[in-house]
Amino acid sequence: MDITSETRTIDQLVPISGSDSYFIPLYQRNYSWKNEQIDQLFADIRYEDENYYVGNLLVVPHEQQGKNIPDAYDVIDGQQRLTTVSLFLLAIWQRAQEISNDENTSRDDIMKTGTIQSDIKRRLIFNNSDDALEPRLHLLEEDDTVYRSLLRVLNRNEPGRTGRTAFAKRYGYIRKLFGADAFPTIGELDKFYEKLLKVTILRIHVPDVTDAFNVFSSMNSKGLPLTLVDLLKAEFISDAGEYLDRKAEETTNQWIALSETLSRDGEPDTGITTQFLLNNWDAFESEDNRSITKSSALKLYRSRIRQYYSEKRSDYLSILQERAGIYAQILCLPEHEHHDQTIAKRLKALVQLESTQSYPLLMELLGDPGLELEDTLPQILDYLIAFYVRRNITLVPKSSNIRARIIRLTRELKQHKYTGIAALNLIRNGEGDIQGLNAISVDDNVLRTTLCTQGIYDKNKATTRFVLIDLERRLPGEGIVSKARPDTFDDFVKNSTKQRRWSIEHILPEGNLPDTWNNAISPDNPDQAKEIQAECVHLIGNLTLTPYNSELGQRTFDEKKRYKDPTSSDITGLAMPLKINVSIPDVENGETLESKTTWTADDIKRRSAWFADQIAQLYSLN
Incomplete structure (x- = not known):
């Protein structure tokens, strides 16, 4: 240079x-x-x-x-x-x-x-x-x-x-x-x-x-940064004018339409558009098993754009517009959700699980009708959800290893056109010398051990929230949701787009504990309560869901159990009929939620083991 x-x-x-x-x-x-x-x-x-x-x-x-x-x-x-x-x-x-x-x-x-x-x-x-x-x-x-x-x-x-x-x-x-x-x-x-x-x-x-670029x-610039998106826009305008004799205004309008597809709240999002361009290359353009980088993207795209336009092939910007629609479905962007709600629901779950490494594979799955995945796609998405739940809980494998494996599987899927159940088996178990995602995921024993000994909330709050809500919806038995009381777990507080109605509650509180809690979790030696809290507070067994405005805070266990919303007198404490709250009492030893008055480290570990069994079963990779 x-x-x-x-x-x-x-x-x-x-x-x-x-x-x-x-x-x-x-x-x-x-x-x-x-x-x-x-x-x-x-x-x-x-x-x-x-x-x-x-x-x-x-x-x-x-x-x-x-x-x-x-x-x-x-x-x-x-x-x-x-x-x-x-x-x-x-x-x-x-x-x-x-x-x-x-x-x-x-x-x-x-x-x-x-x-x-x-x-x-x-x-x-x-x-x-x-x-x-x-x-x-x-x-x-x-x-x-x-x-x-x-x-x-x-x-x-x-x-x-x-x-x-x-x-x-x-x-x-x-x-x-x-x-x-x-x-x-x-x-x-x-x-x-x-x-x-x-x-x-x-x-x-x-x-x-x-x-x-x-x-x-x-460079450390004080101004608004120049982006890959800015430069590629210029490349399209220039090459469409040179090779297709197209006016800059027409190409600019095409680019605006693409940007609007990849927008939130009506505002074009440069970050989303950049990630779309990188994932589009990895999914549809590259034959390499390595992921594209921002520094190489401009040069590669410039070559591809000129190739399309100089050979007077189909309009590459129109192709990108169509693929942007697929990417918008994956991200569940406003007005671009998948038309099939069973698919849209699963894609939302993957967004919540921060499964960005899987996006090239998802683009291929959604963008290639020749794969004939109408009946199998929900199963593939369920598998990916299970894979990411396990990964986010254990932090195994590394993100870079997932991306490398995903790209290899995407290449194989695209080249050999695995259809239906064969596509699921390829992603799960691989084929020949190509290993599937199972080979890099953790087994049930590692998953259970991690849940019983390591905090989940401090690792990944989004995954914690997803798992608790998903379990509440999928576990057998009667819960809080009924014909008279609809599912509001994904709702936001009125007049807010960021504050969720339901939040995660630590039964044993975070922060400095009052004497009532010190004595409750370490009655023989209250001075050790802080160590016990540090060991147990973020374990999944110490967590539940509660309406956002409950303000349970550092109340005692009994107060948290009986707490009512002062504005409605509805029970919003631990006594709410949530399926995941059934595990709070030690039922095998005769406890009921009504009779239970204390909450200890043993309770947290017992309930963590219960959660571990449910999670291993519901998020099975087989």
Whole structure:
């Protein structure tokens, strides 16, 4: 990678003479600095020492019709600073004009304003033609229209209409910074102008956008990060225009549609889109058994896009749109849930279990109709749920090992088109020298031992919640859910999208224990209660479910058992008829929930063993 870097002043970056020009690529965002960031740069320039360093400017050669343009650069990082500096220069020009128009300004000062204005004009534009005004800085379309309208003043014309765009508002704020109160004389204004010209920036030049992405990813940038998503958007726009003669607007709308598919709450999510691109490659594009990385993704996708478009094959962006719909089903994104509720329910479970390593396999399973999995897909998803429950409880195997195995199985499934039950058997047990997931999962003995000796809540709260609710729903017998009382375990508190109605309750409380609990769990030696608490508090046997507003906290066991919701008088304590609460009393020794008055370490360990049996059975891998 041929990287050159050089410290440049603003005077050198936007010189009076010379043809240096800067272009903001289509994949970048519009000008996004707020008043606070503008204030900070303004204050730094005004009050810091001369030659103040303001950051990096990462650029690549600017191309037109496939050829590099001399002294023209695409700005990969630093566009916000560069744009703000340009607006500062324009505001200085306008303030100088105000001073020049003041009847009290001396002849010498008028001459000085003329010199400043002449300099700034040559720094901001290349020619004097009103009809062909050519800025040194080319912004994105919406911002560029406003910017060119503002620059009309440099030719002594009234600025064009700018509307109420965000860019126009930011410039209005900048104009106030350079008002008469801050710069009453041309001397004060000239002093700021000279300091601005001496501000230094490290301009980093790399050969192409792929290298720029790698450099950018390793830099500590204060601005909004440039992403794989931004760069691929630009690649689609560029190649569709070059090979398919497609307008940028049409391709941009296609990309927007893809982004909207991969969005939460109507807002495009760059993180989700990035993960989709990585999983799409691993599922459908790669023949390698290794997972794609972010640093290699841009180069690989650029090659694939150009291959599709140069050979005039089917529209690759349309293919990605279709696959994005599959990925949205896997994530259960709003308005994209799977049409079959038996499948949607299982996919939600896998999301809760944070099964991200399995997504290439799920994309293949859902995206390849030739696998004929209509009847078998629920069984495969149930198997994956069981695998991830065991994995999240024991932390075996490592995430990287799961991903490697998943990709190998995906390749085999795709290449040999295992259908129906054969696909399930491949994923479970493997085929030939290809091992299935069973080979890297834990057996029942390890699972039981882990549940009885190690905390689950402190390892993975999401899995703990999933397991407790899933057991409550699937265990035999009568529970709290009935025709008169619907299942609300997945509901949120009213007017909230984050706070769950049901929460996990530690029967033996967390935190500093009151004397009542110290005496209850260690009556012979209350000083040892803290050690017992540390050993047992996060074991699954100490956990249950309770409505969010129960506020059981550090109440005694008996108070927790009898607690009622003060707003409804409903029992929301341990005496609720939950199936998982049946195991709280030692039934084999004649205890009932009504008669039980204490809660000890032995109770927690006994109940953990009960949970271990239920979990090993319900999440069997066979």
